[in-house]
Amino acid sequence: MSDRRIVMQGVGLSKRFGHVVAMEHADFELASGEIMAVVGDNGAGKSTLIRVLSGASVPDEGKVLLDGEEVHFRSPLEARLAGIETVYQELAVATEMDVAQNLFLGRELRKPGWAGHWFRQLDKVQMRAQAAEHMRALGIRIQSVRQKVETLSGGQRQAVAVARASAWGRKVVILDEPTAALGVRETRQVLDLILSVRDHGLAVVLICHNMPDVFEIADRIHIHRLGRRATVVDPKIVKPNQVVAIMTGALDAASVPSALFAPVPA
């Protein structure tokens, strides 16, 4: 089991908002090429954990390691430059802009030659072509990449956000409840999309409340409880009702086999 390379690790992470302790000494690990589901009750601190991992907020305590090296992300941009892409729970798409613009937002391509250099002109043709190619490669069917995101259905918007993350992520793609607002069929599509992202060699962190979905696609399950990691389990060994029991505190985490790869560094 320990032949798996650890891509990302969180050690002793804490985050407080005034008197609210959103996360306390939470640990986290993510191996290459896996889908790590993160489950926990509402308010357990899952979003807080991934916001820290993705640079959207800075932890009060603890450290984040990427490929074994400590990193200090102060903004989502820094995390992205390090190869970590995130789809936030609040779905960060600009609805007034089209699909291609959203895929390239903050990373626009400029025209080669003097037009791009002196006049900073965007290469819209190239961006649209690449966006269309990428959407096709992921099997996301939309009428046109020039369609405003506002005109897309919930599932399609979600797909755009996932596509953007997978387009730019070089190491890790983090998804916070990407299927929460979706119907059965759209959920299926996004799950397939996540599998295809994993199959491209990226490590995926997936926050999800739906146990059947989690058990279907996760390679491992991180159970979050009261602001910290209760344990990590293998869905092939541990049953859904056990996971729920650990989540709610009805079952002691130590009573099921741990699927942790790496010992928590001091």
Add this chain to the structure above:
Amino acid sequence: MISSPKSGPDLSGGGDAPRAESWRQAVTNAVAQPVTGPLLALVVIMAVFSLTTTTFLNVGNLSLIFQQSVVIGTLALGQTLVILVAGIDLACAAIMVLATVVIGSVAMQGNVALAFGLGALACLAVAALNGIAVTRFRLPPFIATLGMLTIVTAGARLYTNSRSYPISSDWLMLMGSGPSYGLITFSYGSMLWIALTLALSYALTQTAWGTHVYAVGNSPGAARLNGIYVNRVIFSVYTLAGLFYFLAAWQALGRTPIADPSGYQAANLDSITAVVIGGSSLFGGRGGVAGTFIGTLIVTVLKNGLTQAGIDSLYQQIGTGILVILAVGWDQYFRSGRQS
């Protein structure tokens, strides 16, 4: 970009994808074409004045309308930028007036270049202060610039002892001159207005900065999570607007060669009216300078035409006020309609 050999899920949405299913949607789509609405309005208004007055439709008056549009038009370009990031600048004309009196007073001492430079500095500094108030101190733009309006207006009067300065330098009056053919004058001021409109249109539609301006106005949260430095973009917008106010000051001195601290009071609201009628959304992220160009013409045509029709200027103000409210209401209605 990664690529996949596997054919993935179908997210075409099938039956539940939103289509132009209602009349509201259809109207919205037509209205969404940036300039069709304002252009149509302009044509209708001009037609009405042409039919109801004898003096409106002639070459000389149309040329005059264009000249009357220049200052408000250039202010409105700066205002468009601010409104695109969901802000508002109630002080834009006041800042411009401050520049004219700074230029006027310094030019009285004979140094035109210095006058010009200090005028520009005043505009950029005050505009940057607006930017700082909105970004760093997180003040609502409405309040920050309302405060700035009061400060700058009073400041300009204190600075001048409520005097006006006549302008005599050809250079400072340049924007009022230009080649003239019979009744038509192509002033350098109007050429500058057109050039600025084109330049800003390019910057907004063809550069990454422009994309970021729209993204920040559309959704600051999404922009931030996409690695855009939201405050930096907003600050750049307010400060760049100051440059437009300064150029408007130059144009204003060309039109009326007097630097009057109590001039152009209506232009603060007129510039906002021009932007809103031009189809930019006060919610930010939607609109552009082509619409503002036409919106400016609408504002001036209304003033000019109502004057030609012999309507009291107080009624004109009431009319402009109603127009603003209608334009904002329209924006509100269609925006909420699209979100539901």
